[in-house]
Amino acid sequence: MKNIPAGIPRDQWTSFVDYRFKETTLEMCRRNTEIRKKQTFTHTGGSKPNSRRRAEMMAETGRRPGRAQLYLDTHKKQGGTYVNEAAKEICHSRICSEHFCCHSCLAGQSYVYVLSCINDVL
Secondary structure, rough: OOOOOOOOOOHHHHHHHHHHHHHHHHHHHHHHHHHHHHHOOOOOOOOOOOOHHHHHHHHHHOOOHHHHHHHHHEOOOOOOOEHHHOOOOHHHHHHHOOOOOOHHOOOOOOOOHHHOOOOOOO
């Protein structure tokens, strides 16, 4: 084995390489690649859990964000554009067009009827 990364023991690197080249692992990677290609709802949230994101948003604004606000914040790029047309369509047709949803949910209030307007999205 050549080119072992610095700081990684030789036996761990060997185990990792063996795992990555197993037929079952390669098949799983191929299957996951195909599944990712079919996903239409990408997001900008990274690996941060929504519970942590919600706590950070609450610390910034002083109020608890609703599910609609979390959706909007994780489906827009930094410039304010949507990640794709599907996310834009959901926002405009299901979230922003619901008058009570925008005013209640985005204001941080958590009502059941507010959550129901985006249940099938999330």
